[in-house]
Amino acid sequence: MFARFREDIACVFERDPAARTTWEVLTCYPGFHALTLHRFSHWLWAHRLRWLARFSSHLGRWLTGIEIHPGATIGRRVFIDHGMGVVIGETAEISDDCTLYHGVTLGGTSWNKGKRHPTLRPGVVVGAGAKVLGPITVGAGAKVGSNAVVVRDVPPGATAVGIPARVVEPGRDEARHEKAAEMGFSAYAVTRSDDDPVALAIHGLLDHAVETDRRIEVLLHYIERCGVSLEDDVATADKFDPKYLSKIVD
Numbered sequence: 001m002f003a004r005f006r007e008d009i010a011c012v013f014e015r016d017p018a019a020r021t022t023w024e025v026l027t028c029y030p031g032f033h034a035l036t037l038h039r040f041s042h043w044l045w046a047h048r049l050r051w052l053a054r055f056s057s058h059l060g061r062w063l064t065g066i067e068i069h070p071g072a073t074i075g076r077r078v079f080i081d082h083g084m085g086v087v088i089g090e091t092a093e094i095s096d097d098c099t100l101y102h103g104v105t106l107g108g109t110s111w112n113k114g115k116r117h118p119t120l121r122p123g124v125v126v127g128a129g130a131k132v133l134g135p136i137t138v139g140a141g142a143k144v145g146s147n148a149v150v151v152r153d154v155p156p157g158a159t160a161v162g163i164p165a166r167v168v169e170p171g172r173d174e175a176r177h178e179k180a181a182e183m184g185f186s187a188y189a190v191t192r193s194d195d196d197p198v199a200l201a202i203h204g205l206l207d208h209a210v211e212t213d214r215r216i217e218v219l220l221h222y223i224e225r226c227g228v229s230l231e232d233d234v235a236t237a238d239k240f241d242p243k244y245l246s247k248i249v250d
Contacts, residue, residue: 004076006037008032013078015099030064031080037063041070072106075122081129089117091135096122100148103129109151110134113197121156 012025012032018024018119025032037060044053053070063122065084068074072088075096080086082102088094091114092106099167104126109115121139127146132138150165159168 007077011079015079016081016215031083033082034060034066034068045070053179091115092117093119095120099125105131107133
C-alpha cells in the first residue's frame with residue numbers, strides 16, 4: 001500500500017511543476033485524494049459491498065469534485081491534474097501512466113448493461129474538458145486534445161482533436177497544405193469532417209495530387225538512370241504559375 005502511495009506522489013512531481021513538497025501533495029491535491037479513496041471504494045465493490053462502495057465514492061466526489069464509479073478499473077501512476085469535474089464511468093478502464101486534466105469525462109453512450117465506457121491504454125493523456133464516450137479504445141501513448149469529443153478508437157501514439165474528434169496526421173496534412181499552396185489556394189480553412197462531402201472531396205483531390213507528384217518523380221528518376229535527359233522538359237513544366245492563372249480567371 002505504501003509503495004503505491006510513493007508511486008502516486010512521485011508521478012505528481014514528474015507531471016506537475018507546481019508541486020513543491022510531499023506534504024503539499026498529500027494535503028492539497030484532489031486528484032491524489034480521489035484516487036486513494038477510489039482504491040478503497042473499488043475494493044468494496046469487488047467484494048460485493050456495493051452500497052458501501054457507492055457511498056464512499058459519493059463522499060470522495062463531495063470532497064474532491066472528482067466522480068469515479070467504484071467499478072472503474074484504474075492502473076498505477078495515474079495522475080489527475082486539478083481534477084474538478086472529472087467523471088469516470090463504471091466500466092471505464094485506465095491503464096498505467098495515464099494523465100487526465102480537469103473536466104474530462106470517460107462516459108457511456110448506451111443505457112444497456114455491460115461494457116459501455118472507454119478503455120485508455122498506457123501513457124494516454126486526455127486534455128481539459130475532453131469527452132471520451134462509448135466502449136472505445138484510446139491506444140497507448142495517444143493524446144486527446146482539450147474539449148475534444150472522441151467517439152471512435154484512437155490509434156496508439158496518435159493525437160485526436162476537434163468535435164467530433166479526428167486523428168491528426170502531421171505528414172499527410174503538411175503535404176496536403178504544400179500541394180494546395182502550389183495550386184494557388186489555401187486549404188487551412190477546410191476541415192476534415194466526415195460529415196462534409198465538399199471537404200472530403202477537396203482532401204481527396206489534394207491527396208491524389210500529392211501521390212501523383214510522387215509517382216512522377218519516381219518515373220523521372222528511373223528514366224534519367226536509363227540515360228535519357230529530361231531537364232528541358234521539366235524546366236518548361238516548372239514554369240507554371242498558379243497566381244498568374246488566378247489573375248486571368250479573375
